[in-house]
Amino acid sequence: MIQPEEDLVDRLVELVPAAVAGDRPSGKQWDTVDLGGVHRVAEVLEEMLHPGASTEVSL
Numbered sequence: 001m002i003q004p005e006e007d008l009v010d011r012l013v014e015l016v017p018a019a020v021a022g023d024r025p026s027g028k029q030w031d032t033v034d035l036g037g038v039h040r041v042a043e044v045l046e047e048m049l050h051p052g053a054s055t056e057v058s059l
Contacts, residue, residue, distance in 0.1 A: 004048065 046053065 004044070
């Protein structure tokens with residue numbers, strides 16, 4: 001996860017090669033992937049753009 005205050009370019013340079021060099025997870029491991037991050041990203045962005053506002057996101 002990259003935090004908003006991090007230097008994005010340097011962090012991506014560090015993370016991308018490591019991510020593509022690793023073995024692909026088995027199908028069973030994919031079942032444990034948390035896909036709720038999209039909602040958390042929306043909440044963080046909403047809070048950054050509108051501090052103190054409700055962060056509830058509905059899709």
